[in-house]
Amino acid sequence: MRVYADNAATTHISDNALAEMIKYYGPEYENASSLHAYGQAAADALADARRRIAACLGCDERGIIFTSGGSEADNQALISAAHLGAKKGKKHLISTAVEHHAILHTLDKLKKEGFEVTLLPVDSKGRVTAGQVEDAIREDTALVSVMFANNEIGTVMPVKEIGAVCREKKVLFHTDAVQAAGHLRINVEEMNIDMLSVSAHKFHGPKGTGLLYAKRGIALESLICGGAQEKGKRAGTENLPAIMGMATALEDACRNLDEYTARVSALRDKVIDALSKIPRSIVNGDRENRLPNNVNMCFEGIEGESLLLMLDMYGIAASSGSACTSGSLDPSHVLLAIGLPHETAHGSLRLTFSEYTTEEEVDYIIDKVPGIVAKLRDMSPVWERMMKEEKANA
Numbered sequence: 101m102r103v104y105a106d107n108a109a110t111t112h113i114s115d116n117a118l119a120e121m122i123k124y125y126g127p128e129y130e131n132a133s134s135l136h137a138y139g140q141a142a143a144d145a146l147a148d149a150r151r152r153i154a155a156c157l158g159c160d161e162r163g164i165i166f167t168s169g170g171s172e173a174d175n176q177a178l179i180s181a182a183h184l185g186a187k188k189g190k191k192h193l194i195s196t197a198v199e200h201h202a203i204l205h206t207l208d209k210l211k212k213e214g215f216e217v218t219l220l221p222v223d224s225k226g227r228v229t230a231g232q233v234e235d236a237i238r239e240d241t242a243l244v245s246v247m248f249a250n251n252e253i254g255t256v257m258p259v260k261e262i263g264a265v266c267r268e269k270k271v272l273f274h275t276d277a278v279q280a281a282g283h284l285r286i287n288v289e290e291m292n293i294d295m296l297s298v299s300a301h302k303f304h305g306p307k308g309t310g311l312l313y314a315k316r317g318i319a320l321e322s323l324i325c326g327g328a329q330e331k332g333k334r335a336g337t338e339n340l341p342a343i344m345g346m347a348t349a350l351e352d353a354c355r356n357l358d359e360y361t362a363r364v365s366a367l368r369d370k371v372i373d374a375l376s377k378i379p380r381s382i383v384n385g386d387r388e389n390r391l392p393n394n395v396n397m398c399f400e401g402i403e404g405e406s407l408l409l410m411l412d413m414y415g416i417a418a419s420s421g422s423a424c425t426s427g428s429l430d431p432s433h434v435l436l437a438i439g440l441p442h443e444t445a446h447g448s449l450r451l452t453f454s455e456y457t458t459e460e461e462v463d464y465i466i467d468k469v470p471g472i473v474a475k476l477r478d479m480s481p482v483w484e485r486m487m488k489e490e491k492a493n494a
Contacts, residue, residue, distance in 0.1 A: 102415040103461040107302075107393060108251055108279060108452035109419060114304035116352055117345040121306060124341040132338050133329060142340055149347035156354045157296070157313065158287030165312045165320065165330045166343050170278035170299035171202040172323065173312035176334075177274045177295045178206045178245060180314070180321040182215055184272075185242020191215045194236050194244045196228050197437040200251055200276055204433075215242075225386035226255035226438050234265045243272045248280035248296075252434040252450060253385030254394025256284065263292025272318070278302055278310075282353035283360075283391055288313060298350075300342065304454070305349035309342035360455050365392035367453055367462045372397070374466040378473055380486075382444065384435060395451040398440060401483030402447045402476040410472045416465060419450045443482060 104112075113121075124145065132142040147161075154161035167173045182193060193210065195203055197219045207217045218236050220228045233244055244266050249256045259275055266273035274295035277286060282303025288296055295318065299310040314320050326335030353360070372383055372395055380400040399407070404420035411418050420432070431445035451465065477483040 101461070101464050102417075103464055104417045105451040105453060105457070105461070105465065106417045106419050107454040107457075108450065110301045110307065111304045111454055112456075113301075113306055113345065114349055114352060117305050117349040120348040121341040121345040124344050132340055133327065145344060146338055146340060149343050152347045152351055153311065156286075156350045157281070157298075158289050159293075159296070159313050160316060163313045163315055165314065165333045166338055167310045167312055167334060168308055168339075169301070169310040170200075170276065170297050173297035173299075173310050174200070174202040174276055175206050176312050176320060176323050177297060177314070178203065178210065178243065179323070180318065181243040181272045181274065181295070182210050182213075183321055184319060185240075186215075188242075190240045190242040192218070192238050192241045194218045194220065194233065194241060196220045196222060196246055198222050198226055198250055198252075198255075198434045199245070199247055200278070203245055203247070203276055222255075222437055224439050225389075226250055226253050226384070226434065227257060227386060227389065228262075230258055230261035230265045233262050234269070237265070237269045237271055241269075241271050243274060245274040245276070248275045248277040248286070249284065249391050250385065250434060251279045252432055253396045253438070254279075254391040254452075255385040256280070256389040256391065258389075259293065260291040263294075266294070267292045279391060282350055282357075283393060285357060288315075294318065300346035300349060303349050303353045305346040306342045309339055309346050311346075356455070361392045364453050364455065364457065367457060367459065368393060368395055371395050371451060371462055371466060375469055378470050381473075382440070384438065384440070384448065391452075393453040393457075395453075396448065398435070398444050398448045399473045399477075400444055400447060401480050401486055402473060403480075404446055404448045406476050407447070407449055407472060410476070411468065414464075414468050414472075416468060419452075420448045 130138040130142040132146045150161045150164050193215055211217055220232050222228050246257050246262050248259050263273045272294045275293055276297045278299045281298045294315045296313040301307040320333045322333050324335045329335055329338055375397055382398040384396040408420055431442050435445035
């Protein structure tokens with residue numbers, strides 16, 4: 101049996117999104133920047149995609165800039181806000197210790213430019229509070245960036261409350277919503293969000309396309325020099341087929357969100373409840389404020405990489421954390437931030453589902469994981485030492 105349970109890394113493109121893309125790869129292939137009638141038809145399609153996406157996100161369509169994905173959107177948001185702040189003498193940036201590396205590495209780059217960065221700690225469930233943000237804001241704070249939902253442990257942040265604090269303090273608020281869009285209800289206006297990043301391939305759209313929303317009045321800094329596309333905020337011919345696929349996929353996801361949430365969260369909870377019966381297992385993240393499709397657990401005494409390889413032998417595709425750091429042997433910075441020791445953090449498993457995940461597939465995972473964990477523990481000197489220490493202290 102083949103089971104794909106790594107949807108936080110990427111989802112397969114939906115039939116509707118693919119059909120829409122083929123239309124704009126084939127018969128309606130023109131450049132939206134061309135002045136002739138064919139080009140203007142492409143421009144109309146681009147504008148329509150912007151309107152459809154804005155309706156899904158509860159935002160002003162004029163604030164949407166199409167990008168190559170979430171990482172570019174995150175980079176542009178942080179760099180733009182930081183440089184805007186610097187013009188007013190504000191060079192302090194606030195984020196959290198559990199952000200995606202697209203945020204953390206951009207903050208590192210900005211530190212080299214002389215900006216001061218405060219990374220707020222999170223609790224054992226991976227959450228930061230609006231109170232923490234309020235306490236951290238200073239007179240020279242230019243930006244607060246807190247992710248909507250964590251890509252590894254699935255914890256959902258109190259975005260609306262954080263946004264309200266930032267609005268009151270007149271500080272720009274950005275949220276990386278890459279894992280949230282298409283999986284959680286988002287309303288930019290209601291949630292006090294000034295800037296928001298989205299990536300299409302997380303909700304059955306195509307890879308290599310995403311967007312940055314920035315509210316009116318924020319002067320975005322273009323990262324790419326060239327043409328005047330995207331109102332001069334992102335040079336380069338727009339990838340119209342991918343953008344149309346993204347709009348279709350997001351519309352479908354938002355239309356079916358209630359049904360998706362009920363069904364997939366039930367599968368998630370079934371897996372968590374079953375795997376929690378494995379001795380010395382730990383559920384990572386917030387059980388209540390959690391993405392509907394995310395399971396993240398640690399099993400003491402084993403290596404996550406070995407667990408993934410053995411799962412793959414049974415046809416189960418999973419991960420131990422972010423796909424963007426899969427080549428690293430270091431434990432997850434997110435798991436360390438929630439207080440797990442290095443040894444435990446090394447034994448993590450992330451399973452992420454989609455609307456296509458079946459009950460049969462979930463049952464197969466539940467059947468295979470306990471035996472694999474037991475087998476790995478039998479071979480583990482770390483587990484052997486832990487058991488000896490446990491007996492000695494009994």
